[in-house]
Amino acid sequence: MERTSVELFAGGGGLVQASAKTGFRHLLLNESAKRACETLEGNHFDTFPEGTAPDVLAKWLDGLDEQRERGSWVADAGERPLYPPLVTGDVRRLDMTFLRERKVDLLAGGPPCQPFSLGGVAKGDEDARNMFPEMFRAVREIRPKAVICENVRGLLRPSFKPYFDYIQRELTLPFVRRRYGATWQEHDRALRERIEAKDTDPAETYKVTQHEVNAADYGVPQIRNRVILLAFRADLGVDSDLVERAVAHTHSRAALTRTILGGSYWRRHKEKGAKIPQRVIDLVTSRYENEQLTFESGDDELEPWLTLRDAVLGLPKIDTRMLDKTTEQQGVPDHIGWPGARIYHGHTPNELDRPAKTVKAGVHGVPGGESVMQLDNLVVDEETGQRRPEHRYMTVRETARVMTFADGWSMAGPRGERMRQLGNAVPVKLGEIFTSAVAKALDDAERRS
Template sequence: MTVVGRKHAGGRGVLRVGTSIELFTGTGGLALAMHRAGFRHQLAVEVDRRACATLLANVASDVDAGTLLLQDSNDLWPLVEGDIRKVDFTPLEGKADVVAGGVPCQPWSLGGVHRGFDDSRNMWPELFRCVREVRPRAVIAENVKGLLRPSFRPYYDYILRELAAPFEQRIEGEEWFDHDKRLVKALKTDGVDPTERYDVHFRLVNAADYGVPQQRWRVFVVAFRRDLGLGGWKFPKSTHSESALLHEQMSGEYWADHDIAPRAPGADLTRAGLPPDDGLARWQTLRDAIGDLPEPIGYKVDHPSWLHHVGWPGARIYAGHTPNELDRPAKTVKAGVHGVPGGESVLRKDDGAIRYLTVREVARIMTFPDNWWLAGPRGEQMRQLGNAVPVELGLVMANAVAKALRSTKIVN
């Protein structure tokens, strides 16, 4: 195995703004974003064997969960491989500015079985435990939009309240809705120590609106410890738009950028039907993301110049699906069933032929670096990417939190 990505973990050239703990690290999307925003990882936790192998190849080193040590800023990310429920975070109390993580989405995914709070994979309670034990200044959590489904919304509101008052701990054997009643009452109580309360903000965002070449709707929850006075914090505004893309395609600017002949607009894309120009950058398209990559060679070996750029046979149009179009953002990258995604992984080429996207192309869509090595066979690599936070979307959120924390002038 050739390890190509260890340089991602180094401290050179990164302005350090604070420290962080990464939960449910996966293949490292949000963690890499936090690193790029200037946070020094005190700890990363991940249970999946393949994801751990990916992290160890790129950015991490093993540590024992029972002997957590603070790491120098130039060290590799300290990784605990194992069940988060067995990790004691108390040695890091007061030592981490941010606790961040993409909480496992399977219980809430629209593509799953929707078991939600009854699912053993519901790991929100572990995030709250980490917050209690570490007392970070901020929390960043990401999850699928299925968490906002009407059937889950009461539990989602409960999640927000528990994050706001994490020290109002759930009693063993207590039903969540009974705990929620206590939280509602506790949050109305005056005179509580502000270091034990958090101001919680949440938003449903589309990754395409922040420059990611993919339409990917996700819920972000950001919380600041109340003593910091950041209750008025706002999520970063969108930077990219569909309107801008349509205007550039209609004007010809988009096609000129790619040095290709303009495509005929659809029936609804007349100048009279265009939405107003909003002054934002245009949505990034699949062509923007992968247009410089060569066609994959064969089905067995990497392209000699590109890591994980291997073709895959048998592409077809799935019932109820349409393929990805080059001049739109990609469809949502999904983990699939046992790492085998469906029609969202099919690309329609300029000549009308279809093929599967390669792992490298999907990594581009998820905005991972080109030398980010992924462990396992293709299915495992695709699963890791489908479960990840796009690096560039995570960076937008991480930078916004870093800016807010810098304004308080207290960092670890």
């Protein structure tokens, strides 16, 4: 069954790809960053300027519906296809009430995380960039059946925990409006009273669950810790146990250890044409042997974590003598060498046989070496004269692989802007787990209704 979705803060399109892969049809997207909007437009979304009237967007969706009824994405002979609308600019100027009659299944988005990120100044709810209030307004205007809200783990820090708890209560009762001039603490008290009273219409109440996730546990070749809020409208009678099963881990660190120590990891790569020096195999295996006791025992039924080597498998090898910022290796888009990579204390490279470090947006540069990778081959260090593993910057395409973006998903802007979009995105495979869980839960609830 096809379902519908609306996405705010769409960025470079991680959740957009995920929801499309799990059967959702986009009715509306919103994004304010210029380059991210160009990326979305390049992937078949039609742009509308900030402040576009709701009736214009509604008419556009009617045109899309007519195309679908004719079994064609072409409006009329000789005309180009119509694509889902992307409204660019400030979400605060976006009126979404016209979507209510369409009975939207999913509202998804990751409100800007800088107010809560460990990498920022962490002003939290006092920061003007806090866009959670716009998510709640969207819930009121659209009345979606389900909501997915992704953000950084910084929301769980002790200093922010009270506000994060308030966010969940506000998502539980989004129609209980905050009184003008009231502090969030005052509104939180009002929400607590209403929740305890249990007197709110179920059609205006959401059951909210919090999920602390590491993307590596879901087949993403990257250590990426996030928190996801998942909410279902209370009147739908969604089975919470089904949802928990649907978002359970699929991959484990322990399983990766077993495949490396048992040799199947290395055999798999060699069968696919990889030429890994025995020196590297012995070194990595020894490291995993030494770390084995620190690993949790994983479920034997889970798949192994994926590594950076898994992520870049099949991409052309970058010739480090040709780090010229312009040459696409063997014509692969965004697979371009970049000079100047350095490693030093506190700025260490990604290792091929572990999940990559967290891909970061790097507004002020990436301080921990997250965009650098260590290679298999050895080179002579110019300063010490000793042999060491070669390293270089990861290409945009390699980083996109780490974020599980489709190779066919085009990205706009210079390298820095493309890397920023990737660092701000939701990994596609992680998004698939949660959007698929929504679809399964709604299907089940409707069958039982």
